[in-house]
Amino acid sequence: MQREQQYVMQTYRRAEVEFVRGEGALLFDGQGRQYVDLLSGISVASLGHCPAPVIEAVSDQIGRLLHVSNLFYTGPMVDLAERISTRSIGGPVFFCNSGAEANECAIKVARKHASGRGIDDPEIIVFEGDFHGRTYGALSATPGLASSPDLGPMLPGFRSVPFDDAAALEAAFGENTAAVLMEPVQGEAGVFPASEETLSTARRLCDESGALLIFDEVQTGVGRTGSLWAYEQTAVRPDVLTTAKALGGGVAIGACVNSERLGQVLEPGDHGSTFAAGPVAASAALAVLDAVDDPGMLRRIRDLGRFLRESLLAIEGVTEVRGRGLMLGVGFEQGIDARTLNSVLLERGFVANAPRPDTLRLLPPFVLEDEQAAGAVAAIGEVVADLRGGRGEA
Ligand code: PLP
Numbered sequence: 001m002q003r004e005q006q007y008v009m010q011t012y013r014r015a016e017v018e019f020v021r022g023e024g025a026l027l028f029d030g031q032g033r034q035y036v037d038l039l040s041g042i043s044v045a046s047l048g049h050c051p052a053p054v055i056e057a058v059s060d061q062i063g064r065l066l067h068v069s070n071l072f073y074t075g076p077m078v079d080l081a082e083r084i085s086t087r088s089i090g091g092p093v094f095f096c097n098s099g100a101e102a103n104e105c106a107i108k109v110a111r112k113h114a115s116g117r118g119i120d121d122p123e124i125i126v127f128e129g130d131f132h133g134r135t136y137g138a139l140s141a142t143p144g145l146a147s148s149p150d151l152g153p154m155l156p157g158f159r160s161v162p163f164d165d166a167a168a169l170e171a172a173f174g175e176n177t178a179a180v181l182m183e184p185v186q187g188e189a190g191v192f193p194a195s196e197e198t199l200s201t202a203r204r205l206c207d208e209s210g211a212l213l214i215f216d217e218v219q220t221g222v223g224r225t226g227s228l229w230a231y232e233q234t235a236v237r238p239d240v241l242t243t244a245k246a247l248g249g250g251v252a253i254g255a256c257v258n259s260e261r262l263g264q265v266l267e268p269g270d271h272g273s274t275f276a277a278g279p280v281a282a283s284a285a286l287a288v289l290d291a292v293d294d295p296g297m298l299r300r301i302r303d304l305g306r307f308l309r310e311s312l313l314a315i316e317g318v319t320e321v322r323g324r325g326l327m328l329g330v331g332f333e334q335g336i337d338a339r340t341l342n343s344v345l346l347e348r349g350f351v352a353n354a355p356r357p358d359t360l361r362l363l364p365p366f367v368l369e370d371e372q373a374a375g376a377v378a379a380i381g382e383v384v385a386d387l388r389g390g391r392g393e394a
Pocket of ligand 1: 042216
């Protein structure tokens with residue numbers, strides 16, 4: 001910890017645990033202590049830690065070809081593009097290495113598309129509370145961070161409206177609107193699904209004006225909400241979709257997909273990335289999609305999500321459980337500090353996260369076993385009871 005403070009830029013507030021090994025839904029620290037993971041490395045290790053299909057795919061590929069750049073063709077990259085495209089909105093894919101970069105691509109697509117419509121001063125509408133990443137484009141599109149006085153100037157061309165306010169969205173639309181960029185379910189804000197009304201208003205306004213509807217599915221995508229993509233559970237299809245996090249099962253990869261109707265927008269020279277969809281990362285992602293894009297797996301995500309939702313709601317002190325599938329925000333009555341709850345849970349061997357003082361966020365791996373899920377609910381119930389002063393044993 002001391003060396004970390006000395007040698008690592010201090011951009012994170014880390015919990016005082018060093019993990020050295022992971023297996024399925026379990027993590028182990030340096031002392032051999034076991035933890036049940038309810039966070040999946042923030043929605044990344046969805047198939048659990050060191051999942052066999054990903055290890056096999058990566059091991060098989062890594063000894064043949066590790067990197068060759070995007071100046072040449074590689075098979076896994078093309079296979080992955082075809083798989084993502086045909087299982088989402090049908091158009092061409094740009095690959096990158098993270099969620100922020102996937103959104104950078106979407107911003108470029110939106111601006112270039114707007115330029116083609118004769119808009120010189122394009123504006124992208126975003127929602128308060130949305131999180132799109134830390135690079136300057138994505139940061140400027142993240143209202144809660146874009147106002148940081150020390151990090152400016154931000155990229156111009158973004159306008160924010162209150163979350164889930166369809167009327168405000170409509171009022172913000174103008175001649176220069178290039179796109180609406182939104183999370184179908186806000187993740188970092190504390191798990192807040194956008195309403196069907198907001199989604200359909202955004203779709204209608206984009207259709208009427210020719211602007212693009214961009215869904216940031218970096219956190220919601222790749223099965224997390226119980227369908228391969230969150231938009232599949234709504235009446236709305238986006239024109240552009242971004243994904244990363246769980247796509248590589250722990251290997252860094254991201255992607256930005258256009259719809260079939262939108263087709264190619266970017267041209268040679270408009271965008272690029274040295275590492276993107278290298279053979280190893282692309283092979284990992286293909287293995288992940290093989291496992292997740294499966295009716296049995298998606299049903300398991302929904303069933304486990306339902307179990308967690310119902311049993312958490314039965315805990316006194318829990319006021320609501322928001323979200324879909326295995327993306328859950330657990331809300332508590334006043335007086336229960338979710339951050340304290342989260343720290344006590346960690347001491348008891350459960351890894352979760354508190355994105356706001358009244359919310360515990362659960363993003364468990366899809367391979368969480370019934371017994372582990374029941375144990376997590378029991379532990380949360382005991383700690384909540386203790387925090388409410390009802391019991392003294394937590
Ligand atoms: N978009 C959403 C919805 C996210 O939740 C995140 C990360 O939490 C990002 C974008 C940024 O992804 P990355 O950290 O891989 O750049």
